[in-house]
């Protein structure tokens with residue numbers, strides 16, 4: 001590291017109220033490297049990068065670009081200095097085309113005619129150069145998550161940045177999309193660009209990063225070349241405890257079957273012949289499944305093949321065009337969502353920002369969403385019991401390790417992973433017969449994932465039925481008793497645990513029936 | 517995962533004081549800005565300030581004028597903030613006030629002979645119902661077809677202007693009045709006075725009661741929780757079982773009912789008849805109050821009191837110093853702008 005770093009930050013401090021989000025952080029990014037930034041939920045990764053990108057003003061500290069001190073007061077400044085960032089939760093205009101989204105906010109040469117031919121050509125050229133496959137004419141709303149991500153990256157490249165910050169870019173990508181993203185990143189650094197890559201997935205870090213830094217509770221504790229680090233060393237630094245990691249499921253690859261208990265006879269969820277259609281066509285069709293007490297039924301499938309609609313159909317959020325849903329001995333078809341939730345059903349939706357949280361409400365209010373009419377939060381007459389709500393919130397914050405200043409804190413100030421913890425806390429706050437979880441560990445740090453897996457298995461032991469929808473095949477194979485694979489809204493096949501096989505499921509995910 | 521959690525309570529006097537700082541700064545900045553303007557126009561700035569701020573407290577009459585002004589202002593503000601909690605904008609408060617007033621006057625005139633225990637509740641109830649009725653159209657269009665309520669509620673105001681004109685000039689005109697006015701309602705429909713010299717009608721108590729009830733509803737009941745959740749994120753609320761379209765409908769109807777009640781109180785307490793123009797600029801002030809209070813229904817009565825003080829100061833300004841009362845309106849608007857600005861600044 002004798003070369004001047006392309007980006008160097010020194011002594012960065014940032015405090016939000018009582019939380020010291022960053023403490024004296026130094027970090028150097030060399031040119032032509034992919035720099036992995038790791039750390040637990042709420043460690044300060046996003047905050048640090050937001051400082052570099054000009055979204056937050058640090059309380060103290062200095063940023064250097066190619067050895068020269070600079071002040072960055074806004075993303076506009078950052079881009080002018082060649083720094084681009086793709087956020088954890090980015091915003092795009094759904095009804096605009098890819099090209100329109102990319103040029104938005106840049107000078108347009110032919111404004112009166114809105115002639116975007118030049119822009120389009122430039123986007124095509126960039127897309128070819130870095131293997132970021134995209135159709136510039138496509139509308140955002142028609143694109144899968146991976147393509148939207150590429151649009152965000154192209155947006156930065158279009159503005160000529162040479163430093164690219166990616167905040168948890170792989171969270172919503174399929175394994176294929178992750179691979180192709182990594183290919184693109186490698187092409188970029190080969191051309192002299194530098195990348196900061198935030199993730200919680202060790203495998204990704206180990207496969208693509210040149211250098212790795214670890215943050216914990218606002219401090220940078222470690223920076224080293226990947227070749228000098230082991231996975232265990234990284235996790236140890238992130239967690240900061242000496243407790244043995246050998247027990248961890250994440251390193252064992254195997255569910256501890258003796259702890260998982262047995263699947264019981266009683267059917268908790270029974271879906272028969274479900275069909276869901278709206279103006280966009282048929283989203284779920286001809287779908288039957290059942291989940292027994294003490295069973296985890298995994299749902300595999302490429303994102304967007306009817307997973308969310310299936311969950312919403314069961315919960316009464318979407319009307320069924322056909323079919324029936326039973327929970328226990330009760331037919332709940334056509335029942336309101338609140339009544340269904342009150343039967344002991346808990347739901348963790350996939351899209352935490354859209355479907356799962358109230359940004360301007362307090363953490364405590366978020367935690368009782370869906371349970372606001374239950375005792376002890378509300379009396380029979382509908383008067384809220386603030387004390388009970390606060391007490392529950394305090395207990396859940398502690399039990400689920402939600403990093404917040406307290407139950408009255410505004411939920412919007414939570415870090416991505418902590419919002420996820422909050423949604424999980426809400427789902428597990430009450431006795432539950434049926435869990436419907438959609439990517440429950442998305443954005444969680446490694447110990448939290450472990451915590452959630454333990455929780456799922458302990459509920460399973462006690463007889464909870466779980467419908468586990470996940471894009472993460474490893475997660476499904478680790479936890480499920482059976483896996484059903486969805487393709488275009490239909491179940492292609494169901495595998496028993498003994499027949500789990502990545503390759504088979506992969507083929508089913510592309511629509512190939514299991515038994516041919 | 518052994519992060520210490522600081523469980524800090526965000527209430528208590530210190531927190532409230534801290535929350536007040538940006539408001540104080542906003543008020544000071546607004547007064548300073550208008551002070552510069554007044555000085556440039558050659559007025560005595562300090563005397564103007566003291567007129568605006570202290571007229572309400574110098575005389576009993578000033579104080580009572582302030583309370584009378586406060587009554588419709590707080591109700592208009594609540595008619596705006598209840599739908600706002602659900603994320604909807606009721607810009608039809610004055611139309612609902614007018615139509616509530618028409619309902620109240622109609623009952624008061626048609627049943628003029630009835631005694632107070634029957635007539636007064638009927639007058640107030642009619643105002644409330646008519647106000648709710650006036651927002652029913654926009655609310656239903658929103659519920660059924662998702663049609664934007666801002667436009668429809670505003671449009672209903674214009675219909676209400678025609679309606680009050682028709683009522684006051686064609687149905688029950690009072691030819692003796694030089695201005696479109698109806699004949700008086702029956703005396704049984706008058707709100708009893710709390711004080712007679714100078715007169716202070718008991719609509720004040722109704723407004724206090726409504727303000728308390730609204731605060732209790734939005735902040736201390738599960739139904740109110742659902743209203744606020746809907747405003748914070750309608751999609752997430754519906755995923756967790758809140759019927760958000762019903763919340764939209766309900767919140768607008770409640771807002772309309774309260775605005776209608778304020779019309780009935782103006783009729784039964786202040787004018788004892790329907791007068792064209794009685795809605796004054798209450799709608800705009802109500803919206804300003806609601807926005808300064810940032811939709812917090814506990815803060816609304818206090819902000820409304822402050823604005824009522826400024827409004828009474830404004831009329832005194834005009835009377836005693838020949839300074840146009842609109843100056844005070846500039847102060848009010850500037851306070852709002854500075855309060856909103858302080859949010860933007862603090863966010864970074």
Ligand SMILES: Nc1ncnc2c1ncn2[C@@H]1O[C@H](COP(=O)(O)OP(=O)(O)OP(=O)(O)O)[C@@H](O)[C@H]1O
Pocket residue numbers: 016017019021039040041042043044045046047048403404413414415416417418443
């Ligand atoms: N605008 C804000 N106001 C108050 N607190 C904030 C704000 N932004 C971040 N924080 C706090 O600062 C800490 C660091 O948050 P940050 O988002 O940087 O975490 P992160 O490392 O990106 O975590 P994750 O992996 O969950 O995304 C958290 O405790 C968070 O609650």
Ligand SMILES: [Mg+2]
Pocket residue numbers: 045046047088167415416417
């Ligand atoms: Mg983050």
